[in-house]
Amino acid sequence: MREIKTPKAPVPVGPYSQAVEVNGFLFISGQIGINPETGKLVEGFKEQVIQIFKNVDAILEEAGLKRENIVKVTIYITDIKKFKELNEIYEDYFKDVSVKPARVTVGVKELPLNAEVEIEIVAVK
Structure with a gap:
């Protein structure tokens, strides 16, 4: 298991890693x-989503991956009307x-x- 971290994405707001790579999964x-x-x-809202994806790109890059490697996306949204x-x-x-990743929005x-x-x-090599 390897921790992935980059200054190009925000420091976690709690006791967790930006990302963890294990057995070919990120x-x-x-x-x-x-x-x-x-x-x-x-x-x-729009600005937050765009910033999130910029942060995701930075973490993927640090791990040597790209958007094409993303296999699963989980989205939490406070106003489902913005779906x-x-x-x-x-x-x-x-x-x-x-091939678009699998996804759930909650x-x-x-x-x-x-x-x-x-x-x-979740991404895969």
Whole structure:
């Protein structure tokens, strides 16, 4: 097992790793829309989702992987009415990936730091 960490993604807000690689799998901890340069949550739903995917890209890069390696996405969202907007951003993020990852989206009451969305990723080499 190997911890993956990069300064290009935010420092975890709790006692966990940005990501862990084990047996060819990369497990990226739930990411919220924190800008790693400021350490602050970005404002706005769309902006948070975009920032999350930037953070995911940074972690993937540190692990030597790409979007094409993502096999499972779990999304937690505080306002399920934003599902369509989420899908538009998500579709754009994965537009160049031929096989889209499996996914689940779960509506939740609240998230850390009052984030509107949190995304967890599993990737494979």
